[in-house]
Amino acid sequence: MTGHVGELASAYLDGETTAEESAKVIAHLAECASCRDELADLHAARSALRGLPVLEMPVSVMVDMGLVPDVVPLRRRPIAWVAAAAASVAIFIGGATLAAPQTVGIPLDDVSSQYEQQVRIDPGLTPPVGVVTEPEGAQ
Amino acid sequence: MIRRVTFVAVVAAGVVMASASLAAAGEIPEYLERQATAVYSGEQSVVCITPDGRQTEVFEVGQNAAGVTVTRSQSGTVRAGHSARNEGWDPSDAYRAERSRATTLLGRDVEEISVSDGDVVRLRLRFDVRTGVLLASDIYNADGSTYCSTRFVSFAEGDPGIAAGETAPPLTAPDDLEATSEIDRALPLSLAGFERIRVTEGPQATVVAAFYEDGVFTFTLMNSDNPIAVPELEESGTIDFDGRSYRRAFQLGRAVYAWNSSEGGYVLVGDLPLDVQERILELLPEPESQGFFQRLWRGLFG
Numbered sequence: 001m002t003g004h005v006g007e008l009a010s011a012y013l014d015g016e017t018t019a020e021e022s023a024k025v026i027a028h029l030a031e032c033a034s035c036r037d038e039l040a041d042l043h044a045a046r047s048a049l050r051g052l053p054v055l056e057m058p059v060s061v062m063v064d065m066g067l068v069p070d071v072v073p074l075r076r077r078p079i080a081w082v083a084a085a086a087a088s089v090a091i092f093i094g095g096a097t098l099a100a101p102q103t104v105g106i107p108l109d110d111v112s113s114q115y116e117q118q119v120r121i122d123p124g125l126t127p128p129v130g131v132v133t134e135p136e137g138a139q
Numbered sequence: 140m141i142r143r144v145t146f147v148a149v150v151a152a153g154v155v156m157a158s159a160s161l162a163a164a165g166e167i168p169e170y171l172e173r174q175a176t177a178v179y180s181g182e183q184s185v186v187c188i189t190p191d192g193r194q195t196e197v198f199e200v201g202q203n204a205a206g207v208t209v210t211r212s213q214s215g216t217v218r219a220g221h222s223a224r225n226e227g228w229d230p231s232d233a234y235r236a237e238r239s240r241a242t243t244l245l246g247r248d249v250e251e252i253s254v255s256d257g258d259v260v261r262l263r264l265r266f267d268v269r270t271g272v273l274l275a276s277d278i279y280n281a282d283g284s285t286y287c288s289t290r291f292v293s294f295a296e297g298d299p300g301i302a303a304g305e306t307a308p309p310l311t312a313p314d315d316l317e318a319t320s321e322i323d324r325a326l327p328l329s330l331a332g333f334e335r336i337r338v339t340e341g342p343q344a345t346v347v348a349a350f351y352e353d354g355v356f357t358f359t360l361m362n363s364d365n366p367i368a369v370p371e372l373e374e375s376g377t378i379d380f381d382g383r384s385y386r387r388a389f390q391l392g393r394a395v396y397a398w399n400s401s402e403g404g405y406v407l408v409g410d411l412p413l414d415v416q417e418r419i420l421e422l423l424p425e426p427e428s429q430g431f432f433q434r435l436w437r438g439l440f441g
Binding site: 101102103104105106107108110111112113114115117118119121122123126139 | 146167208228230254262264310312313336337341342343344345346348350352353354355356357358363364365366367368369370371388390393395404406408409412
């Protein structure tokens with residue numbers, strides 16, 4: 001190696017030099033105090049950079065920069081939402097069922113009796129076929 | 140001259156026919172009044188021809204001053220009959236009564252009177268001239284077919300020996316409910332020539348019942364805000380009139396219909412001929428299936 005380490009210093013620290021280049025750098029550093037200091041400063045600067053906290057880029061900035069196609073909403077705890085919705089529907093149907101009108105059952109005999117009672121008071125002209133009513137005490 | 144003679148003849152014929160019609164109309168209440176006080180006994184057969192088949196029953200009938208009794212010959216059950224009409228006959232304007240002919244039945248002189256609704260003969264009545272008792276009658280559908288017939292197959296004047304306790308107690312009209320716009324909407328004041336006579340409480344809570352008559356036929360219409368079911372009709376099939384579906388059953392001399400609609404549940408029971416049944420039903424709220432969610436909706440929002 002005729003000159004100083006120069007640009008090879010950074011590649012050497014990154015492990016990107018070939019075996020031959022690494023051997024030359026090592027041989028040069030053994031003789032050149034200036035290059036050893038330069039390599040030490042470069043290593044310290046890189047370590048300091050790696051120690052800084054990592055900040056996440058805002059999604060809106062990434063969208064503006066075209067780094068992501070669009071914003072996808074995050075799904076958070078879907079089971080809880082489904083359970084809450086199911087409970088609401090169950091409460092609604094239960095309440096509505098209680099409020100729904102109940103069917104009134106009228107036996108056919110009661111229908112007939114109601115009619116016969118009226119016919120006995122106000123008969124039409126048609127003969128009273130089948131219009132018969134129990135007297136008191138009769139079987 | 141010929142025209143004048145023809146005109147006079149037509150007018151004379153019209154006057155004679157009108158007189159006969161008025162005379163016949165006047166005779167009916169007279170017969171009914173005499174029948175109410177007649178003392179007699181006999182056997183009466185009743186036959187009704189319905190879409191569900193022929194229905195037949197024979198009754199033993201007896202009447203004296205104590206009242207009238209009717210015994211079902213098949214079951215032997217003694218029952219009291221209705222109180223006979225003894226007031227004036229007041230049919231709707233649609234009906235016309237005409238004396239048909241004088242004839243005999245069971246060896247007795249009878250007078251036959253036809254009651255027509257327009258061109259349709261609805262009733263043919265044969266009254267015993269001597270006692271006023273209605274010995275035979277026929278009710279017709281609009282197509283001229285017979286719906287129901289009654290015939291005394293034996294008849295005798297004389298006291299059948301009915302004791303006072305064997306007859307039904309006198310009936311008084313049930314309390315008429317105060318008519319409201321809601322009642323008038325669900326149970327109209329008039330329907331196809333029938334007038335609403337009274338509205339009373341129905342056989343179940345929440346049910347109101349209106350009784351209608353047109354002077355010849357009668358029916359009761361029941362309504363409830365709630366759906367109505369007549370259990371015996373649930374097992375029977377349904378009958379469709381132009382896509383409107385009803386549950387129906389025939390009893391001797393009457394038809395019963397049940398359905399649910401947007402105006403609530405309905406039951407109709409009456410002695411109407413088949414075509415009149417259909418005509419009345421057409422004028423009432425049409426049936427709709429009451430699915431769970433429909434009832435649910437009605438329960439929530441009315």
